Amino acid sequence: MMNVVLVGCGAMSKAWLDAAREVPGIAVVGLVDLDADRAEARAREYELDGVVVGTNLDAVLDRTKPQAVFDVVVPAARREVAFSALSHNCHLLTEKPLADSPENARAIVDRARQAGRVHAVVQNRRYVPNVRRIRRFLDSGAIGAPTSIHADFFVAPHFGGFREEMRHVLLLDMAIHTFDAARYMVNGDPKRAFCLEWEPANSWYTQGSSATAVFEFGGGKVFTYRGSWCADGFRSSWEAGWRIIGERGCLVWDGFDGLKAEVATREREGLFDHLEPITVPPLNESDRVGGHLGVIQDFARAVESGTEPETRGADNIKSLGMVFAAIESAETGRRVDISEDI
Incomplete structure (x- = not known):
């Protein structure tokens, strides 16, 4: 079982949550958003009973201790979320783009490599x-x-x-x-x-x-x-x-x-x-297909097997x-x- 905290509960989070519930072994244990009401509404919509809801990612990670973070925030917040997830020893799957600047992209990829965590991007057109x-x-x-x-x-x-x-x-x-x-x-x-x-x-x-x-x-x-x-x-x-x-x-x-x-x-x-x-x-x-679902399945396999997913950050940085x-x-x-x- 891979426990996951999803951060960023805007419109795009629906595609992630729809896909995640189709993957056996993934359990969403936390939802984080600057707007607590929006996170609560998402928890009700997806019947995530017992999920921890909060506005501070570090606090929710401390409470839930998940294996992975799903990052669905706006690009300007990507580095902060990535560093928080990796500092809590979490694997990281992020919405595209990987970062909002070349400097932040390099910093995130380097930090993931140093942490020894799986880091991938939802580059779902490949699927x-x-x-x-x-x-x-x-x-x-x-x-x-x-x-x-x-x-x-x-x-x-x-x-x-x-x-x-x-x-x-x-x-x-x-x-x-x-x-x-x-x-x-x-x-x-x-x-x-x-x-x-x-x-x-x-x-x-x-x-x-x-x-x-x-x-x-x-x-x-x-x-x-x-x-x-x-x-x-x-x-x-x-x-x-x-x-x-x-x-x-x-x-x-x-x-x-x-x-x-x-x-x-x-x-x-x-x-x-x-x-x-x-x-x-x-x-x-x-052939691996399925859009968001395909990417999340690939990510989960990589975490379980200790391999690299196809849309790993170290490769996706070339597209960025x-x-x-x-x-x-x-x-x-x-x-x-x-x-x-x-």
């Missing part, structure tokens, strides 16, 4: 079935090594609250899902970034609702991202729409169920190589490095190198 299928398909070499990766993300949600006041809101709050998926699907590490960020006249955000970024990956791969939080009309999937070009063909995914690929043959028809459709195989039974490099590029107007530890 989307078609993301798994694409990675397996590309690894097979069916269209050759990926050379160019393109993603389009265009949605227009009216969140209200802190997001509409954030700076760099698209890059810092959402783009990491797409960046991390790109890294995973083509098995690439980011090296450099160039980004343009702007605020369209139709936007209801304070700053940074639209961005275009180009990333150089190792091995000659280039990834381009076009995104907007305020693009009404013809909404894209939350997973973005993708075109991945390989040495001998192309894969296209609309972010929903439309997933198809073509491979070039040795024949040529006029100016163009002849193309044939190729099937993207279904999920393998070993893409975010901060894009932000720096947008602010300075120059290309920015991405170091391995940001």
